[in-house]
Amino acid sequence: MGGTFDPIHHGHLVAASEVATEFDLDEVIFVPTGQPWMKTGPGHRAVTPAEHRYLMTVIATASNPSFTVSRVDIDRGGVTYTIDTLRDIRRLRPDADLFFITGADAVAQIIEWKDVDELWSLAHFVAVSRPGHDLTVSGLPASEVSLLEVPALAISSTDCRSRVGRGSPVWYLVPDGVVQYISKHHLYRASEPVMNHTTPENA
Numbered sequence: 264m265g266g267t268f269d270p271i272h273h274g275h276l277v278a279a280s281e282v283a284t285e286f287d288l289d290e291v292i293f294v295p296t297g298q299p300w301m302k303t304g305p306g307h308r309a310v311t312p313a314e315h316r317y318l319m320t321v322i323a324t325a326s327n328p329s330f331t332v333s334r335v336d337i338d339r340g341g342v343t344y345t346i347d348t349l350r351d352i353r354r355l356r357p358d359a360d361l362f363f364i365t366g367a368d369a370v371a372q373i374i375e376w377k378d379v380d381e382l383w384s385l386a387h388f389v390a391v392s393r394p395g396h397d398l399t400v401s402g403l404p405a406s407e408v409s410l411l412e413v414p415a416l417a418i419s420s421t422d423c424r425s426r427v428g429r430g431s432p433v434w435y436l437v438p439d440g441v442v443q444y445i446s447k448h449h450l451y452r453a454s455e456p457v458m459n460h461t462t463p464e465n466a
């Protein structure tokens with residue numbers, strides 16, 4: 264499951280768990296993005312430094328033995344494209360059948376992703392329902408994309424960030440360890456912007 268995970272929240276975790284159960288997956292690899300090109304650049308906010316997003320993802324998934332976190336997109340550097348993510352994961356897991364988990368909002372944009380026609384040979388895509396978004400495969404090859412209804416959690420990273428920014432709690436929207444990480448590193452505080460060069464060591 265790829266994501267910006269800024270921060271990771273229970274919507275991500277429930278989606279991953281439901282897909283793992285439904286498709287009998289051995290492992291779900293969470294892959295935090297490097298630079299997500301659809302969320303960066305002019306007119307977009309600065310995405311939180313990758314090391315913070317990576318560590319929050321590790322904390323959130325640590326208690327589940329089937330959940331792991333990959334650094335491939337972070338360590339490759341630069342803009343993240345799923346075509347590269349899947350090629351790297353395939354190299355690391357040559358014998359695995361790969362599934363790529365997305366939410367209904369992300370799957371609706373796949374047609375704009377880099378090298379979209381090549382994606383289907385690398386993984387089977389599973390799109391999960393998300394409150395506020397229609398779940399359809401229109402325009403996509405139906406045999407390559409499965410749709411799955413998951414328990415509706417109207418949680419977004421955007422809302423988590425703005426809640427922290429205005430001093431509202433994010434308890435129970437994100438895992439407890441992520442609440443504590445956000446607080447410890449002063450993430451998402453409007454008055455204390457986190458610069459892109461900030462690392463967990465000097466935050």
Ligand SMILES: Nc1ncnc2c1ncn2[C@@H]1O[C@H](COP(=O)(O)OP(=O)(O)OP(=O)(O)O)[C@@H](O)[C@H]1O
Pocket residue numbers: 265266267268269273274275278364365366367368369370391392393394416417418419420421422
């Ligand atoms: N509540 C949710 N239910 C189902 N899928 C979700 C949910 N939140 C995120 N996803 C899916 O998880 C993947 C990664 O999401 P991402 O890290 O961008 O979180 P987000 O909450 O959408 O972030 P933001 O609000 O910053 O855009 C995407 O495929 C997205 O569609």
Ligand SMILES: O=C(O)c1ccc[n+]([C@@H]2O[C@H](COP(=O)([O-])O)[C@@H](O)[C@H]2O)c1
Pocket residue numbers: 264265266267268294296299300301302343344345346369375376377
């Ligand atoms: O490959 C692309 O062009 C592409 C464009 C937008 C998003 N993605 C991937 O979709 C996943 C969810 O992205 P996001 O921006 O919703 O966090 C993440 O793994 C991104 O790398 C991929």
